[in-house]
Amino acid sequence: xxxxxxxxxxxxxxxxxxxxxxxxxxxxxxxxxxxxxxxxxxxxxxxxxxxxxxxxxxxxxxxxxxxxxxxxxxxxxxxxxxxxxxxxxxxxxxxxxxxxxxxxxxxxxxxxxxxxxxxxxxxxxxxxxxxxxxxxxxxxxxxxxxxxxxxxxxxxxxxxxxxxxxxxxxxxxxxxxxxxxxxxxxxxxxxxxxxxxxxxxxxxxxxxxxxxxxxxxxxxxxxxxxxxxxxxxxxxxxxxxxxxxxxxxxxxxxxxxxxxxxxxxxxxxxxxxxxxxxxxxxxxxxxxxxxxxxxxxxxxxxxxxxxxxxxxxxxxxxxxxxxxxxxxxxxxxxxxxxxxxxxxxxxxxxxxxxxxxxxxxxxxxxxxxxxxxxxxxxxxxxxxxxxxxxxxxxxxxxxxxxxxxxxxxxxxxxxxxxxxxxxxxxxxxxxxxxxxxxxxxxxxxxxxxxxxxxxxxxxxxxxxxxxxxxxxxxxxxxxxxxxxxxxxxxxxxxxxxxxxxxxxxxxxxxxxxxxxxxxxxxxxxxxxxxxxxxxxxxxxxxxxxxxxxxxxxxxxxxxxxxxxxxxxxxxxxxxxxxxxxxxxxxxxxxxxxxxxxxxxxxxxxxxxxxxxxxxxxxxxxxxxxxxxxxxxxxxxxxxxxxxxxxxxxxxxxxxxxxxxxxxxxxxxxxxxxxxxxxxxxxxxxxxxxxxxxxxxxxxxxxxxxxxxxxxxxxxxxxxxxxxxxxxxxxxxxxxxxxxxxxxxxxxxxxxxxxxxxxxxxxxxxxxxxxxxxxxxxxxxxxxxxxxxxxxxxxxxxxxxxxxxxxxxxxxxxxxxxxxxx
Ligand SMILES: Nc1nc2c(c(=O)[nH]1)N[C@H]1C(S)=C(S)[C@@H](COP(=O)(O)OP(=O)(O)OC[C@H]3O[C@@H](n4cnc5c(=O)[nH]c(N)nc54)[C@H](O)[C@@H]3O)O[C@H]1N2
Ligand SMILES: Nc1nc2c(c(=O)[nH]1)N[C@H]1C(S)=C(S)[C@@H](COP(=O)(O)OP(=O)(O)OC[C@H]3O[C@@H](n4cnc5c(=O)[nH]c(N)nc54)[C@H](O)[C@@H]3O)O[C@H]1N2
Ligand SMILES: [Mo]
Numbered sequence: 001x002x003x004x005x006x007x008x009x010x011x012x013x014x015x016x017x018x019x020x021x022x023x024x025x026x027x028x029x030x031x032x033x034x035x036x037x038x039x040x041x042x043x044x045x046x047x048x049x050x051x052x053x054x055x056x057x058x059x060x061x062x063x064x065x066x067x068x069x070x071x072x073x074x075x076x077x078x079x080x081x082x083x084x085x086x087x088x089x090x091x092x093x094x095x096x097x098x099x100x101x102x103x104x105x106x107x108x109x110x111x112x113x114x115x116x117x118x119x120x121x122x123x124x125x126x127x128x129x130x131x132x133x134x135x136x137x138x139x140x141x142x143x144x145x146x147x148x149x150x151x152x153x154x155x156x157x158x159x160x161x162x163x164x165x166x167x168x169x170x171x172x173x174x175x176x177x178x179x180x181x182x183x184x185x186x187x188x189x190x191x192x193x194x195x196x197x198x199x200x201x202x203x204x205x206x207x208x209x210x211x212x213x214x215x216x217x218x219x220x221x222x223x224x225x226x227x228x229x230x231x232x233x234x235x236x237x238x239x240x241x242x243x244x245x246x247x248x249x250x251x252x253x254x255x256x257x258x259x260x261x262x263x264x265x266x267x268x269x270x271x272x273x274x275x276x277x278x279x280x281x282x283x284x285x286x287x288x289x290x291x292x293x294x295x296x297x298x299x300x301x302x303x304x305x306x307x308x309x310x311x312x313x314x315x316x317x318x319x320x321x322x323x324x325x326x327x328x329x330x331x332x333x334x335x336x337x338x339x340x341x342x343x344x345x346x347x348x349x350x351x352x353x354x355x356x357x358x359x360x361x362x363x364x365x366x367x368x369x370x371x372x373x374x375x376x377x378x379x380x381x382x383x384x385x386x387x388x389x390x391x392x393x394x395x396x397x398x399x400x401x402x403x404x405x406x407x408x409x410x411x412x413x414x415x416x417x418x419x420x421x422x423x424x425x426x427x428x429x430x431x432x433x434x435x436x437x438x439x440x441x442x443x444x445x446x447x448x449x450x451x452x453x454x455x456x457x458x459x460x461x462x463x464x465x466x467x468x469x470x471x472x473x474x475x476x477x478x479x480x481x482x483x484x485x486x487x488x489x490x491x492x493x494x495x496x497x498x499x500x501x502x503x504x505x506x507x508x509x510x511x512x513x514x515x516x517x518x519x520x521x522x523x524x525x526x527x528x529x530x531x532x533x534x535x536x537x538x539x540x541x542x543x544x545x546x547x548x549x550x551x552x553x554x555x556x557x558x559x560x561x562x563x564x565x566x567x568x569x570x571x572x573x574x575x576x577x578x579x580x581x582x583x584x585x586x587x588x589x590x591x592x593x594x595x596x597x598x599x600x601x602x603x604x605x606x607x608x609x610x611x612x613x614x615x616x617x618x619x620x621x622x623x624x625x626x627x628x629x630x631x632x633x634x635x636x637x638x639x640x641x642x643x644x645x646x647x648x649x650x651x652x653x654x655x656x657x658x659x660x661x662x663x664x665x666x667x668x669x670x671x672x673x674x675x676x677x678x679x680x681x682x683x684x685x686x687x688x689x690x691x692x693x694x695x696x697x698x699x700x701x702x703x704x705x706x707x708x709x710x711x712x713x714x715x716x717x718x719x720x721x722x723x724x725x726x727x728x729x730x731x732x733x734x735x736x737x738x739x740x741x742x743x744x745x746x747x748x749x750x751x752x753x754x755x756x757x758x759x760x761x762x763x764x765x766x767x768x769x770x771x772x773x774x775x776x777x778x779x780x781x782x783x784x785x786x787x788x789x790x791x792x793x794x795x796x797x798x799x800x801x802x803x804x805x806x807x808x809x810x811x812x813x814x815x816x817x818x819x820x821x
Contacts (some may be wrong), residue, residue: 002810006030007677007802010084010659010787011212011220013810016228020200020361023221027080030087030808031060031068040067045571047077047494047502049145049487050085050662052369053215054496056574057082059090059488059507066090066488066508073813075574077195077500080811083216085662087808088674090488092667093508098469099483100512110471110481115513115523118480122437123527125463129435130162135413139166139424139433142382143440144174144371147492147504149547150517151373152554153539154439155381157521160405161530161538165413166433169383170441172421173763175374177336178367179385180760181345183606184634185353187599187626189378189389190559192352192591193328193364194577195498198222200362203324205235207348208259208334208766209368212243213659213788215497223247233320237262238334239654240684240725241718242789250317253720254307256652257641257767260340263347264638265303266318267295270354275322277356284595285353286626287633294635306638308720326362327355332370333656337766342759343611343636350633359593366497373494379560380551384418384761387551388558389605392417393619396602404554406532417616420761422754429456435463439517440484444473445664445731448752448763449707450745467520470666473731484517485510491544492518493570499577499588501562503570518544556581559591559598559605592631600629611636614758641767642755649705649769651685651724655748656766659788661729668729673806681710681730681746682784684717685772687793693772697794700776705768708750711775713782716794724770725789726751 004012006028015024031037043058056075060068069090071080102118103110129137140158142151158167179189186192198204198221212219225231226247236248237259245251254262270276271292281288300311307314321327329352335344349365357363369375381387390397392414402409419427425447427433436457447453457464458477466478475481489510495501510516515523522539530538541547545567555562555578564580564587577587591598598604607622609615611634617625626632645652660677661668668674683703685695695701699714703724710726719725728748751770756763784790785800 003807004810005802005806006084006087006808007660007673007800007806008787010216011223012081013812014227015224015812017224018229019202023079023199023224025073025079025813027071027073027811027813028082028087028808029068029070033805035062035067043070044505044507046488046504046507048086049372050089050667051215052372052374052497053077053218054372054500054502054575055082055086055217056502057086061507064508066093072574077496077575078217081217081220084660085668085674088671088806089662089667091672092670093486093488095670097471098511098514099471099481100514101483102513103481105479110478118482119523119527121480122465123524125435126528133434135162135164136166136432137434138162138164139427139436141421141424141436141438141441141443142169142377144169144171144374144377145440146373146517147494147544148373148376148380148551149492149544150521151376151380151382152387152551153518153521153547155387156405156539157525157530159381159412160407161525161528163411163413166419166424166427167382168419168421168424169377170421170443170446171371171374171377171383172761173446174370175378176762177341177345177757177760178369179378180342181349181367184342184346184608184611184759185349185632186592186597187604187606187629187632188559189605190591191366191498192358193366193498194589195221196589197328197362197364198225201232201326201328202362203233203235203320203327205321205327205329206244207237207329207331208336209330209332210238210242210244210656210789211330214332214370214657216659235317235320239720239723240789241791250313250320252309252313252317254309256654256723257338258307258638259335259338259344260347260636261298261303261306261638262309263344264295264298265300265307265314266321267291267347267350267354268298268303269300269315269318270322270351271295273322276354280356280595281354284597284630285633286630287635288354291350291633291635294637321351324357326360327352327357328362328364330366330368332368334766336762337764339641339755339757339764339767340636340639341757341762346611346634346636353631353633359590364590369497372496375495375497375499379495379555384420388554389560390558391605391607393607393616405538406534407538408533422756422761422763425453425456428462431461434461435465437465437467438474439467442472442474442664442666442731444477445747445749446728448749448765449754450747450749451708452754467517469514472664472666482520483512483514484520485514489514490516490518493548495578500575501565501570501578502575503567518547597629597631599626599631601627608632609759611759612639643753643767643769645722645769649771651770651772652722653703653705653724653726653751653768653770654766655726655728655752658727658729658785658790660785661727663729664731665729673802677800677802678783678785680783681712681727682715682782682790683712684715684719684725684790686719686721687716688721690714690716693774695774696777697792698778698781699774700778702773702775703751704771705751707753708745710746710748710750712746713778715782715784715790716792717790718793724772728765
């Protein structure tokens with residue numbers, strides 16, 4: 001048993017292993033000060049809700065309170081390990097400022113009330129709007145952080161009961177491109193790969209994915225391979241010197257927004273050198289000829305010019321990718337939050353298709369999720385998809401749903417694609433959506449262009465319901481605020497980025513009158529008296545397990561088949577990967593083995609879209625292109641970002657995350673170790689750019705785009721020249737100052753633009769043109785972490801440490817090979 005400061009050493013002790021071996025177990029535990037493991041009353045099964053990795057853990061309960069967490073040794077995902085957010089984030093649950101009672105707006109102010117008053121106000125307004133305007137007046141904007149049971153219930157209520165097409169999640173901001181790219185290439189959502197591919201791969205490529213900070217336990221798995229015999233080569237594509245870049249064999253640092261050109265350049269080399277699997281292509285792929293033609297236009301020199309990356313590096317990366325025997329690729333926001341998001345992400349799928357590397361150990365693509373339960377939002381139809389990966393443009397699929405719910409098919413809107421979140425906000429702005437129910441997301445900080453977002457959410461004519469656990473920036477604008485119970489206080493299932501389903505059980509009572517999101521949705525359905533064709537209640541379940549059973553029926557026969565999973569099995573076995581049915585009772589590790597795709601026209605989830613315009617393909621077009629259910633290779637030309645650096649705004653601004661915070665920090669700012677590690681906003685620029693402007697580490701600077709400005713202190717980091725980076729975690733909420741959306745805000749989204757990828761509709765958070773100027777010199781360094789992508793490159797700064805409160809135990813169940821050697 002060892003102890004480590006897990007703020008100073010986020011990835012913990014190395015447990016090296018070799019190709020094809022099993023990742024060793026290391027059980028991480030953190031308990032509140034003074035509590036020992038034998039004083040814990042109960043350990044309650046759960047998994048992490050602070051990222052998409054699905055780290056399995058037990059929640060320690062003592063005297064009815066959460067007192068810590070311990071990784072689960074027997075779970076396929078983490079083999080006992082936990083990351084810093086897992087270890088310390090649970091403390092937010094017991095924060096004194098949790099919402100404990102519903103609030104309603106009265107004479108302009110939010111005042112506490114009882115549940116009956118709050119819910120009557122919501123159902124009253126719903127009924128009025130249905131009578132006046134019909135279902136299109138009502139929108140639901142949910143999240144990637146509730147449970148499957150809750151999304152499915154919300155999906156049934158919104159689509160089958162209210163009958164509105166305006167249902168989406170913040171998953172639009174997060175994983176819409178993952179879903180879109182999978183649909184384009186494979187006809188259907190669902191990750192081909194598995195985390196165990198890390199155990200087998202000889203090359204691992206991370207495209208716009210800072211895994212070290214955003215799936216830190218998965219990164220530990222890679223670090224352990226890198227520390228073991230015959231380590232894999234790592235390719236990193238990221239404009240910043242992230243921990244991934246530092247560990248990489250080849251680091252390509254393209255200008256933000258040039259991913260499609262880069263991918264075309266890499267594919268150019270792979271095709272030109274014949275590093276392809278011709279037999280696989282002939283048997284399983286359509287569209288190869290067009291790809292060949294298209295990437296022919298991107299020789300290394302031209303690509304180098306567009307991306308600002310040396311041609312030799314492009315050749316070197318292509319050689320590594322082309323020489324891989326077992327290639328694992330991961331893709332995330334550096335690709336997804338871009339103007340050509342789907343086009344870029346699809347090229348990664350293409351890389352695997354032309355190399356015939358899918359469905360075998362070590363050969364996988366992870367079009368990653370970000371949020372812990374985003375996969376479920378997509379599966380259950382609480383976003384712009386129909387439940388069970390059904391195709392809105394296929395009448396037979398809609399009829400199947402209607403039969404299942406016992407409603408008329410016409411009740412389920414499918415006249416066009418489900419409305420995406422950015423369009424919903426436009427409807428709110430225009431006044432055609434008049435009631436918006438926001439659950440588990442904080443759009444007043446996380447949507448782009450905050451000045452506009454605030455204005456549209458605070459309109460008098462909008463009836464805004466916010467269901468959260470804190471009085472967030474968004475809740476402050478609401479007409480009704482509903483206090484939710486969260487992780488640890490309610491039961492349900494969720495699915496991580498490699499299709500692993502976990503059960504998370506209730507460990508403690510929620511504070512005050514807070515209620516599980518499921519109970520709130522069920523209450524709404526009952527009060528509205530939503531019925532099926534026979535006058536029976538539309539929603540026929542009343543607790544998590546019965547909701548899960550209903551969802552299982554909806555998933556039957558679909559790619560995400562859950563019918564072989566039960567709560568009992570999840571308790572007994574831990575994480576299980578879908579599809580899990582009679583045929584695959586233990587779940588399924590990899591999809592698409594042997595080129596068996598799910599893209600048949602009658603079965604597929606989507607007929608795809610034009611990658612440049614986003615126009616949906618007609619069923620007949622799809623049938624003509626892909627009559628026999630193969631994988632689709634789709635080519636795309638590079639299009640420059642809409643807002644490019646100019647004389648007035650010479651920098652490319654990109655935004656993203658740091659290891660220690662989660663999103664708008666409602667949880668991590670309330671966990672002292674995490675908050676102390678990254679207490680305030682900063683902005684990163686390169687040493688050369690700083691020198692050219694005579695700026696120094698720690699100076700107070702202002703970053704300006706045509707939409708606003710942010711003040712932050714400067715971190716001179718390893719970011720590429722010409723690029724600025726802002727973490728987006730810092731809203732205008734502050735424990736000291738209250739809610740003050742100032743002119744000189746600190747939220748990155750004061751600066752971002754209202755624009756999105758044409759195919760996935762995911763908004764663009766990673767490219768904008770910005771100016772930078774000094775407001776005030778400051779001899780102190782900025783407070784940015786030093787052991788992450790924001791590591792300083794100037795001066796001798798005090799390293800990020802957690803101190804005595806940040807110690808966690810590590811239990812290694814077998815001797816380290818490194819020690820044995
Ligand atoms: N610590 C932490 N972990 C998290 C979260 C969190 O808030 N904090 N959130 C979770 C969620 S919801 C998500 S979606 C994931 C996100 O996980 P990631 O996608 O890994 O995180 P980001 O920091 O948004 O972006 C990743 C990288 O993209 C790079 N990048 C920016 N522009 C470009 C570009 O044009 N091209 C390329 N190739 N790269 C570019 C950035 O430099 C950044 O390092 O993390 C999940 N895990
Ligand atoms: N500039 C910029 N903007 C971005 C991004 C970026 O990289 N750059 N990334 C985007 C991405 S990928 C994402 S995922 C979004 C995230 O953006 P948000 O979803 O807005 O961020 P969170 O802070 O996670 O908000 C979740 C809310 O749910 C509440 N909550 C937590 N648990 C529960 C629960 O059990 N029930 C209920 N009802 N509420 C709960 C939390 O208190 C919090 O207010 O931000 C997006 N915005
Ligand atoms: Mo996300």
